[in-house]
Amino acid sequence: xxxxxxxxxxxxxxxxxxxxxxxxxxxxxxxxxxxxxxxxxxxxxxxxxxxxxxxxxxxxxxxxxxxxxxxxxxxxxxxxxxxxxxxxxxxx
Amino acid sequence: xxxxxxxxxxxxxxxxxxxxxxxxxxxxxxxxxxxxxxxxxxxxxxxxxxxxxxxxxxxxxxxxxxxxxxxxxxxxxxxxxxxxxxxxxxxxxxxxxxxxxxxxxxxxxxxxxxxxxxxxxxxxxxxxxxxxxxxxxxxxxxxxxxxxxxxxxxxxxx
Numbered sequence: 001x002x003x004x005x006x007x008x009x010x011x012x013x014x015x016x017x018x019x020x021x022x023x024x025x026x027x028x029x030x031x032x033x034x035x036x037x038x039x040x041x042x043x044x045x046x047x048x049x050x051x052x053x054x055x056x057x058x059x060x061x062x063x064x065x066x067x068x069x070x071x072x073x074x075x076x077x078x079x080x081x082x083x084x085x086x087x088x089x090x091x092x
Numbered sequence: 093x094x095x096x097x098x099x100x101x102x103x104x105x106x107x108x109x110x111x112x113x114x115x116x117x118x119x120x121x122x123x124x125x126x127x128x129x130x131x132x133x134x135x136x137x138x139x140x141x142x143x144x145x146x147x148x149x150x151x152x153x154x155x156x157x158x159x160x161x162x163x164x165x166x167x168x169x170x171x172x173x174x175x176x177x178x179x180x181x182x183x184x185x186x187x188x189x190x191x192x193x194x195x196x197x198x199x200x201x202x203x204x205x206x207x208x209x210x211x212x213x214x215x216x217x218x219x220x221x222x223x224x225x226x227x228x229x230x231x232x233x234x235x236x237x238x239x240x241x242x243x244x245x246x247x248x249x250x
Contacts, residue, residue, distance in 0.1 A: 008161075008168075009165070009168055044200075044201060055198075056195055056205075067141075083158065085158055087195060088118075088155075088156035088161055088195075089135075089154060089156065089195045090179055090191050091114060091152050091153030091189065091191045092181035092182075092192075
């Protein structure tokens with residue numbers, strides 16, 4: 001089973017500058033475990049020490065935010081595309 | 093140069109059109125060509141969906157959804173680099189707020205997400221662009237510093 005993971009520019013310093021990765025995990029949480037096992041630098045960038053997603057990071061499965069799906073338990077299937085995107089947000 | 097005259101005019105129009113909500117967008121360049129992308133502020137949707145996590149509505153915050161961001165990243169994968177992120181502050185000053193800093197250099201590391209770019213903030217008062225200011229990350233201080241401030245030359249519409 002293969003899932004493609006899109007890594008945007010701000011996170012590529014943690015993936016040896018690779019913009020797309022392949023993974024075989026069956027859920028988003030397991031996918032992060034798999035990626036962090038390969039690219040240790042992703043660990044603090046995407047999740048906190050408690051394993052929770054940082055507030056400023058969003059994950060999309062086939063362009064749908066995992067908050068609208070099943071969070072880190074969202075299942076993955078062959079051919080899915082996952083994107084790990086830092087939030088673009090702010091305010092006065 | 094941070095923005096061209098045309099870009100300043102486009103951002104001013106965007107900010108006044110979206111008033112009293114915050115507007116947001118980016119400018120990208122590949123060294124030859126510049127592209128301004130106006131984003132939709134989806135903060136109201138986020139606020140309605142999860143008011144505990146997103147306590148502010150779009151009059152006091154902006155949030156770019158993933159689909160809009162992917163358009164930006166698609167352009168970046170074609171050789172464009174992010175140059176400016178802009179947003180407006182309705183009925184308040186043009187400053188880089190604690191919320192802006194938290195998003196631009198998130199805790200706990202406080203490393204800037206986009207270290208080389210300029211953040212432009214435009215204040216809009218009673219629907220009229222009032223003042224704009226620009227901020228950049230400074231390694232020396234480990235914080236954002238103001239690099240430019242000027243009247244925004246609004247339309248005069250109130």
